[in-house]
Every structure is written in C-alpha cells, then in structure tokens.
Amino acid sequence: MSCEKFDKYEMGELSAQEFERHVSECTSCREQSGLETRLTAETEALRAPVRAPYLWERIEAGLREEMNGNTGRSDKKSALRRFHKKWLILVPAAALFLAAVGLAAIFALKQKIPASGLLADKALENIELKEREYIRAIQDLEKAARPKMAGMDLEMMSLYRDRLGTIDAQIERCREALAANPANAHIRRYMLAALQDKQETLIRVLGNQD
Amino acid sequence: MDRMEEDETIEACKRGDMAAYQRIYERYEQPLLRTACRMLRRQEDAEDAVQETFLKLHRGINGFRRGARFSTYLFRILLNTCYDVLRLRSKAGFEDLDADLLPHYSSHEAEHCLMEAVEALPRQMKACFLLFAVEEFTQDEVARILDISVGSVKVNVHRARQKLRAWLAVSLEGGKA
Numbered sequence: 140m141s142c143e144k145f146d147k148y149e150m151g152e153l154s155a156q157e158f159e160r161h162v163s164e165c166t167s168c169r170e171q172s173g174l175e176t177r178l179t180a181e182t183e184a185l186r187a188p189v190r191a192p193y194l195w196e197r198i199e200a201g202l203r204e205e206m207n208g209n210t211g212r213s214d215k216k217s218a219l220r221r222f223h224k225k226w227l228i229l230v231p232a233a234a235l236f237l238a239a240v241g242l243a244a245i246f247a248l249k250q251k252i253p254a255s256g257l258l259a260d261k262a263l264e265n266i267e268l269k270e271r272e273y274i275r276a277i278q279d280l281e282k283a284a285r286p287k288m289a290g291m292d293l294e295m296m297s298l299y300r301d302r303l304g305t306i307d308a309q310i311e312r313c314r315e316a317l318a319a320n321p322a323n324a325h326i327r328r329y330m331l332a333a334l335q336d337k338q339e340t341l342i343r344v345l346g347n348q349d
Numbered sequence: 350m351d352r353m354e355e356d357e358t359i360e361a362c363k364r365g366d367m368a369a370y371q372r373i374y375e376r377y378e379q380p381l382l383r384t385a386c387r388m389l390r391r392q393e394d395a396e397d398a399v400q401e402t403f404l405k406l407h408r409g410i411n412g413f414r415r416g417a418r419f420s421t422y423l424f425r426i427l428l429n430t431c432y433d434v435l436r437l438r439s440k441a442g443f444e445d446l447d448a449d450l451l452p453h454y455s456s457h458e459a460e461h462c463l464m465e466a467v468e469a470l471p472r473q474m475k476a477c478f479l480l481f482a483v484e485e486f487t488q489d490e491v492a493r494i495l496d497i498s499v500g501s502v503k504v505n506v507h508r509a510r511q512k513l514r515a516w517l518a519v520s521l522e523g524g525k526a
Contacts, residue, residue, distance in 0.1 A: 174514040189382040198403045305433040332441035
C-alpha cells in the first residue's frame with residue numbers, strides 16, 4: 140500500500156527535508172524511494188543510441204525536392220485566387236462522388252476479404268478499380284481545396300499542409316508496399332483509412348471560414 | 350551547439366543552406382529518433398516521422414521567432430507528426446502493429462525490459478515521461494511541446510512514474526522467484 144506522502148513529495152507538495160524525516164519511519168516510502176532510484180538508473184538505458192543509416196541522405200533528398208518544388212509558390216497564389224469561385228461548384232459534386240465511391244470501396248473491401256487476408260484475383264481487380272476512382276475523386280477535391288488553402292492565413296495553411304503532407308506520405312508508403320504485395324488486405328485497409336482521412340481533412344479545408 | 354551558434358544555424362536554414370540543416374540533424378538526430386521510436390514503436394515509421402519533421406521545419410522555419418527555444422519548436426513538430434501517424438493507425442484499426450509492417454524494431458536487452466513498460470503507457474503519459482525524464486526538457490517546455498498545461502505534465506509524469514515503479518516492483522519480485 141503506497142503512502143500518500145510519497146505522492147505529495149513527488150508532486151512538489153512536500154519539501155525534501157520533511158520527506159527525509161518521514162521516510163526514516165515509513166517502510167512504504169523507503170520502498171518507493173528505492174524503486175525510484177532504480178527507475179532513474181534504468182531510464183538511462185532508454186538513451187541508448189538508435190541507428191538509422193542513410194536517414195540524413197533521405198532527409199537531404201526530401202529537402203532538395205521541397206526547395207526546388209517550392210519556387211514560384213507565391214506567384215501561384217494570385218492565379219489560384221482567380222479560381223476561387225470554381226470550388227463552390229466542384230465541392231458538392233466531389234463530396235457526393237466521394238461518398239458514393241468511398242462507400243462502394245468500403246463495401247467491396249468488407250465483402251471480398253477472405254479470412255486468410257489474401258484477396259481473390261477478381262475481388263482484387265474490383266477493389267483496385269474502386270480505389271483508383273476514389274483516389275481520382277480525392278484528387279478533384281484536392282484541386283478544389285487549393286484556392287481555399289492559398290487564401291488562408293499562414294498558420295492555418297501550414298497546419299493543413301503539414302497534415303496533408305503526413306497523410307500523403309502514408310499513402311505513398313502503402314502504395315509502395317502494395318506494389319510489392321498487392322493482395323495484402325492489411326495494408327489496403329491502412330491505405331483506405333489514410334484516404335478517408337485525407338478526404339475529411341480536405342472537406343474541413345473547404346468548410347473553413349476565412 | 351550553443352545558443353548563438355544555433356541562432357546562426359537557423360538563419361542559415363532560412364536561406365536554404367543545406368549544411369545548416371545537416372548541423373541541426375547532427376545535433377538532434379538521436380533525441381528525435383529515440384522519441385519517435387518510442388512513440389511509434391516501429392523504427393521505419395520513426396525514421397519517416399523524423400524525415401517529415403525536417404520537411405515541416407523547412408516549410409515553417411521562416412515563421413520561427415528569434416529568441417524562442419528551437420528544441421521545443423522542433424519537438425513540437427515531431428510529436429504532432431507522431432500523433433498524426435498514431436491517429437491514422439488507430440483509424441485503420443492498427444492500434445497494435447502487424448508483424449509484416451514491423452520488421453525492424455530491436456534494442457538492447459536491458460533497455461527493452463523498461464521499454465515494454467514505457468510503451469504500454471497511455472499516449473500522452475508516455476510523451477510526457479519521455480520528454481521530461483528521458484530527453485530532460487523542463488515541465489514548462491514539455492507543456493509547450495504538447496500544448497497542454499504544466500499541471501497536466503506534472504500529473505502525467507507522476508502517474509507514469511507510479512506505473513513504472515509498480516512494474517519495476519513486480520519485475521524485481523519475478524527476478525527473485
């Protein structure tokens with residue numbers, strides 16, 4: 140049974156002197172102090188180095204790509220604003236299409252995945268077709284969302300851009316994994332979740348008030 | 350890297366100097382990787398999260414205010430990236446990781462024991478403990494990184510320690526048997 144004075148001491152509600160006086164006559168606190176010393180020592184092991192060969196090379200390549208790709212972004216902003224009204228028409232259509240295709244993809248996925256996790260050829264073809272349609276619909280939604288993002292303040296824009304960047308990276312990794320193993324239903328489910336997440340994020344972008 | 354050197358490096362990053370980004374990488378590689386590994390429990394995802402952190406850093410570095418603490422800023426980006434990945438995983442129903450998606454995780458024996466207990470902590474508790482007890486940020490800094498109150502950091506670290514001590518007591522008892 141733990142003594143409440145130890146908790147108070149750890150939360151800074153009891154001074155070190157008071158605690159020292161108390162600990163000499165409390166078995167529970169002595170035990171907890173011993174465990175705490177041990178925990179502190181073992182925590183040191185959590186600082187052991189993690190090896191990640193070629194990580195810097197990957198980061199450098201990514202940064203160079205960003206630096207090259209980013210040129211002219213501000214010039215694009217005014218051009219994108221000219222299309223500002225277009226998304227008003229595109230959004231409802233894209234959202235409706237997305238909902239229909241998304242539901243179909245989810246339905247197909249749920250119906251066709253055998254217990255083994257391996258998809259039969261016909262079902263796989265069907266899912267890939269629905270997936271491509273779903274991805275195209277999301278791309279349309281993304282196009283519609285761009286002018287809205289360009290019009291946001293810098294902080295909001297960077298928040299949404301970062302989130303979409305993370306989702307895109309996950310989608311890309313799933314695509315790579317699926318290229319090696321197209322019948323892996325787990326990765327496909329992971330990709331579907333990422334696509335749904337992207338859809339929801341884009342809808343939030345479009346619903347965001349300036 | 351002292352504060353002045355860090356300020357100069359950040360200014361160089363703002364000018365798109367790749368060597369400056371590399372200096373930041375060399376300085377923060379291990380704490381970033383360690384934290385990401387423990388948050389995501391999978392080295393491949395952790396490496397992706399660190400890479401993503403640098404890309405986000407590049408996109409946002411012009412907004413970084415001189416005088417603000419850079420490590421706090423960098424870790425905030427990392428933790429948000431980790432949370433995004435965890436949110437996606439949970440959405441896909443992968444709270445725990447599939448073996449085929451998890452090929453690389455390995456660590457030293459002694460570290461691995463405590464690691465299991467740390468990894469079993471709830472997400473925010475784990476983040477508070479790792480940042481405060483392992484990476485040695487102050488409670489104020491942890492609060493800023495995670496965008497929570499200092500009181501919440503205190504409580505989370507306290508509860509994490511309680512749980513880890515209980516785990517330690519049981520594992521020491523098991524060792525005696």
